[in-house]
Amino acid sequence: MTTLTRARAGFGTLPGWARSAIVVAVGVGLLAVTATLTGQIQLTSSGTTQAAVRLLLPILFAALGGLWAERAGVINIGLEGMMILGTWGAAWAGYQWGPYAAVVGGLVFGVLGGLLHAVATVSFGVNHIVSGVAITLLGLGVTKYLSTLLFLPVSGNPRQSPRVEGFETFSVQPLADALAAVEAQQRVVLSDVAGLLGGLLSGLTPLVVLGFVLVPASYLLLWRTSFGLRLRSCGENPVAAESLGVQVYLYKYIALIVSGALAGLGGAALTLNPGQLGYLEGQTGGRGYIGLAAMIFGNWRPGGLLAGSALFGYVDGVQLRAGGEAVHALLYGASILAVGLAVLWVLQRRWQTAAIALVAGAAVYAVYFSTETVPREFASYAPQIVTLLVLAVASQRLRPPAAIGMEYRRGEGD
Amino acid sequence: MSRIRSALLPPALAILFAAALCAVALVISGASPLTALGVMIGQVGQGTTAVDIVNSAAIYYIVALAAAIGFQMKLFNIGIEGQYRLAACVAAIVGGLIVLPPVLHTLVIIVVAVLVGAVWAGIPALLKAYRGVSEVISTIMLNAVSLGAIAFLIRPDSFGVLQGNNISTKPIEPSGQFPGLDTGAGTIFGMVVVAVLLGVGYWFLLNRTRFGFELRASGESATAATAGGVNAKRMVIIALVLSGAVAGLAGLPEVLGRDFAYTLTSPQGYGFTGLAVALLGRNHPAGIAFGALLWAFLDKSAIALDNIGVPRDIVLIMQGSVVLSVVVAYEVVRRYELAAEQRRVAAQLRGAPAADKEVVG
Incomplete structure (x- = not known):
């Protein structure tokens, strides 16, 4: 055994927080280098990070919702429908009683969708994807109907709610100001890091904080309590769980109610988004699905789905703030990453994977070199393309819950 | 019984x-629910509603057949939405650019649409067969990507033509259009015939061919089918590609029979309708036909209900x-x-x- 393979095993045996720290450090370093070399300072500006946080929040909530459902063994592509319900509930409660009521309203409407999914899939054993599609159709219909009924008289537009009052934003002081000062000095790497961090610490709302708190909270609840163990056992092997006295139906119901609540919060996050305060028809734009993809990207783990949501939110934020040319610069970053990985794999003597990475890096660089900008039309779908690529490359290393999507009926184990 | x-x-x-x-x-x-019901039933006899229902039902029938082919294998082709839209867009572009004798021109457009649908569905098929990627997720992602591709393709500086406030592809010459059947109260799309033929073909394929048997067997029990000598990967690829090929046709009734171009405002959302109608009809060709007609009837009711003040x-x-x-x-x-x-x-x-x-x- 060479020292290098031992070093590789060493990375695998590092505690989770250390591995995450290394990944984050490499990511930040890569962005800083890319921003410096391509001159696209928007890549690491605090404004971009803030936009990214706003955009990642609904995706993060949806991804957490997916995590809860799928860990209990229920596929939830109805997240999109529950999110739509959440946007409506949040807007309806929000324009009357303020932002905190909006959060509750979104949550309650999301729970209704989750409950429906639970009744269909758990009690009636309907195929999970079929039920999810039906809930998305139904969510769309119910919100449109209710909007015509309740928003039209107030806002004069059946597709839109009256304006909802948003949350006051706050910053973590004096750290945020200090970082802003460093960012303004335009020093190499240092200012980039300050910009990325500063964006995370300013322009916060209670909902953003809630979203980031729910990630470790979900981890602790699902992986560090007996409640969580039982819930996850329903997703791994419900028959075995039943034989140990776990009430599988109950746990699946709880999981789907939480899942719906989280998706509803995602809808509330959209409704309370400072750029567009209120309900707007079609405002979810498939974010429920993206959340599901972020969760799969994150290997059905809370930390992983946070990384996935951050990636999608960031690409989206860059696209929105700085346009196709900045996304174009990200291609440059991707080719650096591919070459770095190739070098790593060469050191580990994994020739074939290294060669593939090198070829992919060269291809991406060729695209970068031969084009001026990424067409606007494709830049907005960058998250989806990234998801497809990640799934194509890494799907075999993902491990979904073993009994996911399977029908389970009480007392019918073999 | x-x-x-x-x-x-x-x-x-x-x-x-x-x-x-x-x-x-x-x-x-x-x-009042009773008034609403009366209006919904009464609308069928008025104006072109009956013909509109048949036309919409034909489209729904095609997308539902596409979904049903996947369902036979327990595959969820959520990507029908992207497949039919991209296919209709590319077919309209090709149809507008070339000029051929009648019939041949139409045939070329249809073949292009089928090919585009098949190729677009081939991506999730290959990902599923060789990389184990769930077709549900990959097709959802590809739906979004196809929106981008369409927006890119019909940009005025690619293949689009600016028409008033709308962007569309270059109009298809009459030689490429699919003639319809004029009933006096609206024109039935010629593609309705194609939809019916597809239904017969679907029935024949499933019930009278070895491939259909293997398809259903793989859907019932993948392990049993594999033990019986069915190549699971091959079946997944063929089923999804076939589903995409059929889906590719779904945009054509409107492109070839009414709009003669693909525009930014061309209808969308048929993909999920297809899944729903296939579920309603239990993947049976006659059941799907009934589901498609019901769905189209409900769709048209929306306008009639609006007129009497029901949302x-x-x-x-x-x-x-x-x-x-x-x-x-x-x-x-x-x-x-x-x-x-x-x-x-x-x-x-x-x-x-x-x-x-x-x-x-």
């Missing part, structure tokens, strides 16, 4: 349940609740029949010698 009953009872119950649900919603919102979106609720209640109803009936079957077998075995019981137990 009981087979027919078990096939027809669930959808009938589901439709009744959904109608009752909508009636409650209407009463709460202050409208048109009640139709969406109706459609959503029909789908959800029909799948629940099928499941309940299936369980009931399973239990009845078990009781029947148990009753028969009670009369049999004790030695046989052990084998069963």
